[in-house]
Amino acid sequence: MECNGSRAICSICYEDLKPVVEDLQAVSVCGHVFHEICLQQWFEYCPSNRKQTCPVCKQSCSANKACRLYFQSTEEVTDATATQRLTDSSKDPEKLRREVLRLEGKVSGLNSTLDRQTNDLKELNDELFHYKELVKKEVALKDDAIKQKTAMQQQFHLKSQEFEKSRLECLKLHERNMVLAKELAALKLVSNLELGEDEALKLASLGNESNTKETIDILRKSLVIRNKSYKELMVKCNVLGRGEARNSIKLEKAQEKISKLKVSRLLIEGDDYLVGELSLM
Numbered sequence: 001m002e003c004n005g006s007r008a009i010c011s012i013c014y015e016d017l018k019p020v021v022e023d024l025q026a027v028s029v030c031g032h033v034f035h036e037i038c039l040q041q042w043f044e045y046c047p048s049n050r051k052q053t054c055p056v057c058k059q060s061c062s063a064n065k066a067c068r069l070y071f072q073s074t075e076e077v078t079d080a081t082a083t084q085r086l087t088d089s090s091k092d093p094e095k096l097r098r099e100v101l102r103l104e105g106k107v108s109g110l111n112s113t114l115d116r117q118t119n120d121l122k123e124l125n126d127e128l129f130h131y132k133e134l135v136k137k138e139v140a141l142k143d144d145a146i147k148q149k150t151a152m153q154q155q156f157h158l159k160s161q162e163f164e165k166s167r168l169e170c171l172k173l174h175e176r177n178m179v180l181a182k183e184l185a186a187l188k189l190v191s192n193l194e195l196g197e198d199e200a201l202k203l204a205s206l207g208n209e210s211n212t213k214e215t216i217d218i219l220r221k222s223l224v225i226r227n228k229s230y231k232e233l234m235v236k237c238n239v240l241g242r243g244e245a246r247n248s249i250k251l252e253k254a255q256e257k258i259s260k261l262k263v264s265r266l267l268i269e270g271d272d273y274l275v276g277e278l279s280l281m
Contacts, residue, residue, distance in 0.1 A: 011056050012038040012113070014106030019071035028065045032056045039066055047120055 023036040043063040
């Protein structure tokens with residue numbers, strides 16, 4: 001690709017384009033040609049937040065739309081021939097000057113690329129530092145959240161244990177109260193002989209609303225105890241009645257004896273009075 005002594009170069013690396021021995025690619029939107037590896041590296045180094053552009057004209061393009069160029073050659077240039085050309089051109093001051101200018105342009109381009117990549121790297125480092133700080137904050141917040149969650153779980157566990165303990169104590173107290181209420185109801189059933197049928201049934205069914213058999217058993221036991229108490233009271237009443245009868249008889253005999261004693265006393269007092277009168281005469 002030579003024309004009137006000039007050569008085609010890659011605008012990225014400023015090396016000669018050798019279509020026969022090198023892989024070349026062209027940007028489809030503008031047609032500029034570059035070394036394939038140079039163009040692909042150019043696209044790779046483009047920041048992700050910017051559109052990919054042509055290195056020469058800056059038109060928007062993408063790596064997947066760059067096309068490879070294929071050339072056919074009718075002659076082969078050997079390394080010896082190329083070396084001979086380079087030796088011949090080194091003897092021409094004008095060619096050397098152009099070579100120096102080309103190399104200077106290449107260095108300038110490389111420096112520009114280096115500066116651009118350095119700036120991009122600095123931006124990436126700043127962005128990386130920023131994200132690292134965000135990650136640190138997120139990790140700190142996550143650690144605090146985990147600590148708070150752990151503390152809340154421990155507190156919830158303690159409160160759950162306290163609640164379960166209180167619930168069991170309340171259950172025991174409720175059972176104890178129910179036992180005392182049943183005992184009191186049984187005592188009323190046994191001791192209060194004036195209870196009506198409804199009230200007796202209510203007392204017997206206390207704590208046994210859904211268990212009719214147990215209520216009937218309580219009523220049966222209460223009835224047996226009441227009958228037994230009734231019989232015992234009847235026996236006591238009979239004993240007291242017989243004792244009262246005996247005491248009444250004793251009382252009558254004592255009153256009769258007292259009456260006789262009073263009569264005897266009056267008789268004695270009357271005899272003494274007569275004797276006194278007679279003695280005065």
